[in-house]
Amino acid sequence: MTTPIVEMRGIEKFYGRIHALRGVNLQVNRGEIVGLLGDNGAGKSTLIKVLSGAVPYTSGQILINGKEVALTSTNDAIDAGVETIYQDSALVPQLSIARNLFLGRELTRGPLGRLDQGEMNRVATDLLRRVGITKNIPPTTPISSLSGGERQAVAIARAMYFDSEIIILDEPTNNLGVAETQGVLNFVRDARDKGHACIFIAHNIHHVFQVVDRMVVMRRGEVAADDLSPKTSSIQDVENIITGEHLAA
Amino acid sequence: MTDEKTAAPAGAAPSRDFDLLRRLSATPELGPLILLIVMLIVFTSINPAFLSLNNISNALTFTVELGLIALGMTLLMTSGEFDLSVGSVFGFTAVVMWTLINSTELGMPLSFAIAMGVAILIGAVNGFFVTRLKIPSFLVTLGMLLVVRGSALWLTSGFPQRTWETGQQWLAEVLVGDFCIGGTGDFCSGGLRVYMSLIWFIVIAAMLHYVLTRTRFGNWIQATGGNPAAARNRGVPIRRVKMLLFMLTSALAGLAGIISSIRVSAANPNSGTTYELEVIAMVVIGGTALMGGRGTILGTVLGVLILRLMRNGIVLIGVPGLAYNIFIGAIILGMMALHSALERRHNEGT
Numbered sequence: 001m002t003t004p005i006v007e008m009r010g011i012e013k014f015y016g017r018i019h020a021l022r023g024v025n026l027q028v029n030r031g032e033i034v035g036l037l038g039d040n041g042a043g044k045s046t047l048i049k050v051l052s053g054a055v056p057y058t059s060g061q062i063l064i065n066g067k068e069v070a071l072t073s074t075n076d077a078i079d080a081g082v083e084t085i086y087q088d089s090a091l092v093p094q095l096s097i098a099r100n101l102f103l104g105r106e107l108t109r110g111p112l113g114r115l116d117q118g119e120m121n122r123v124a125t126d127l128l129r130r131v132g133i134t135k136n137i138p139p140t141t142p143i144s145s146l147s148g149g150e151r152q153a154v155a156i157a158r159a160m161y162f163d164s165e166i167i168i169l170d171e172p173t174n175n176l177g178v179a180e181t182q183g184v185l186n187f188v189r190d191a192r193d194k195g196h197a198c199i200f201i202a203h204n205i206h207h208v209f210q211v212v213d214r215m216v217v218m219r220r221g222e223v224a225a226d227d228l229s230p231k232t233s234s235i236q237d238v239e240n241i242i243t244g245e246h247l248a249a
Numbered sequence: 250m251t252d253e254k255t256a257a258p259a260g261a262a263p264s265r266d267f268d269l270l271r272r273l274s275a276t277p278e279l280g281p282l283i284l285l286i287v288m289l290i291v292f293t294s295i296n297p298a299f300l301s302l303n304n305i306s307n308a309l310t311f312t313v314e315l316g317l318i319a320l321g322m323t324l325l326m327t328s329g330e331f332d333l334s335v336g337s338v339f340g341f342t343a344v345v346m347w348t349l350i351n352s353t354e355l356g357m358p359l360s361f362a363i364a365m366g367v368a369i370l371i372g373a374v375n376g377f378f379v380t381r382l383k384i385p386s387f388l389v390t391l392g393m394l395l396v397v398r399g400s401a402l403w404l405t406s407g408f409p410q411r412t413w414e415t416g417q418q419w420l421a422e423v424l425v426g427d428f429c430i431g432g433t434g435d436f437c438s439g440g441l442r443v444y445m446s447l448i449w450f451i452v453i454a455a456m457l458h459y460v461l462t463r464t465r466f467g468n469w470i471q472a473t474g475g476n477p478a479a480a481r482n483r484g485v486p487i488r489r490v491k492m493l494l495f496m497l498t499s500a501l502a503g504l505a506g507i508i509s510s511i512r513v514s515a516a517n518p519n520s521g522t523t524y525e526l527e528v529i530a531m532v533v534i535g536g537t538a539l540m541g542g543r544g545t546i547l548g549t550v551l552g553v554l555i556l557r558l559m560r561n562g563i564v565l566i567g568v569p570g571l572a573y574n575i576f577i578g579a580i581i582l583g584m585m586a587l588h589s590a591l592e593r594r595h596n597e598g599t
Contacts, residue, residue, distance in 0.1 A: 052482070054481070054482060073484065074481065074482050074483065074484045075484035078483075078484055084482065086478075086479075086482060090476075090478070090479040090482045090483065091476065091479055092471065092472045092475035092476045092479050092480065092542065093475055093476065093542070094471060094475040094538075094542040094543050095468070095471055095472060095475060099468055103468065103472055103479070103480065103483040103485065104469075104480075104483035104484040104485050105483075105484075106465040106468055108464075108465055112459075112464070113464050113465055113466070114463050114464060115463055115464060115465060115467075115468065
């Protein structure tokens with residue numbers, strides 16, 4: 001049996017008196033796309049924030065490649081190979097594509113810590129081509145000049161450059177057009193085919209069904225189902241679990 | 250701002266001339282530069298004495314003292330915060346140094362170090378309240394403005410501190426000593442008297458410009474102000490960035506206050522009152538965004554020159570000094586409209 005690339009065991013999280021995560025277990029394997037579904041307040045965003053090091057968890061264990069890790073900051077998560085692509089793309093509108101790509105991991109040279117702008121631009125140009133942006137967009141273009149799809153492509157390019165083993169996509173298709181959405185879904189499939197593990201969160205359940213291998217549904221801070229396949233489950237089945245209707249049936 | 254903010258819009262393939270024009274129009278420093286040139290032409294044409302070496306020397310002397318605070322404020326505002334307590338720190342730091350010199354045996358260098366330490370501590374307290382207790386910098390630094398000003402008045406019973414014992418101190422010479430270029434006599438007749446504070450201003454401006462535009466820390470400052478959530482998610486230590494910038498701004502305000510007190514031989518507990526607003530105006534006129542994310546040291550230098558030369562110029566051409574604020578207000582409104590329009594066009598790629 002292969003070791004899961006990510007294993008979260010008994011994760012508990014309290015926000016003051018609010019019990020946001022109740023002993024959550026989650027496994028993601030190499031080359032697998034897992035869709036994380038749930039209503040607002042179900043706990044999926046909190047779970048993702050825990051895995052990306054953005055919020056500390058109260059108790060539980062996180063193992064990456066079988067080794068327990070302490071994710072106390074986003075830097076810890078990035079170092080552990082976890083890259084998160086957020087709903088708002090986590091980009092800085094005023095900064096250029098290249099500077100956004102390397103934000104927090106800037107390339108520098110010399111004793112004064114001067115940014116290696118030339119190398120950053122060269123890498124950015126190459127990455128833009130690899131994520132399918134064929135238009136001639138200079139890497140010095142500010143993010144504020146890009147369309148929604150191009151911004152997501154930049155965020156995706158960042159995950160590719162740092163060769164993150166685990167890619168979390170938090171509502172990556174929000175506010176995107178049809179063609180741009182397909183571009184993002186294609187990227188997720190490509191990443192899976194290259195052996196990355198992906199966790200895909202989207203409110204649009206149709207997008208989830210198009211791309212994932214397995215679905216995990218959360219409700220009220222707990223995992224309600226974790227082995228749903230888009231091949232054997234219908235959208236209605238999944239919606240019933242999300243809302244708890246299946247319990248009433 | 251960055252060396253790359255003016256790149257072509259997504260997907261565009263403009264001609265070289267058009268691209269150059271577009272880059273130029275998107276540069277936040279262009280507006281203030283044109284305004285400064287127009288001011289120089291208008292004031293000089295009405296009163297040629299405006300560009301005399303003597304007048305330039307006088308105008309620059311006080312300009313750079315306020316300018317030092319504006320440099321720190323530029324980085325702080327780029328990170329999305331601002332500091333209303335700088336005027337109080339300007340007055341208080343000098344009062345602390347002179348009180349120590351006058352009432353202890355510490356001597357000037359040690360008193361200077363302690364006073365600067367106090368200024369940095371005030372910045373750290375501001376930073377703590379903003380970054381740890383999540384209180385908006387407007388409220389924190391407004392409170393600190395009153396605390397620090399009140400402390401200065403309490404410490405001195407409202408009276409200026411004696412400062413005349415500094416004359417021969419080497420540190421005083423380093424901070425505010427002057428030299429004459431091309432002139433003669435004690436009054437540097439026919440020449441340009443340059444104070445050391447101008448040299449400090451130039452050196453610090455160059456350093457901070459380098460930091461903001463060419464270094465990792467500069468990238469973090471802009472990211473912290475532009476999208477704090479994104480910066481945090483990428484591992485940028487935004488608390489530390491803001492804390493350091495509050496301390497830097499306070500330190501520069503303290504340094505400016507000490508320089509001013511030595512130059513005018515007076516450490517008045519009320520000095521620096523309302524400087525905070527003038528400094529913020531200088532920074533904003535220069536093209537730094539009030540809400541953070543975009544900052545320019547070069548623009549701030551232009552903003553500093555515009556406001557101080559405006560004050561100097563309107564007096565020289567015979568406009569009542571009391572009308573000064575009308576011009577300043579109009580300039581701020583005009584420059585805000587210009588920066589806003591340029592930014593909109595830039596984002597739209599037109």
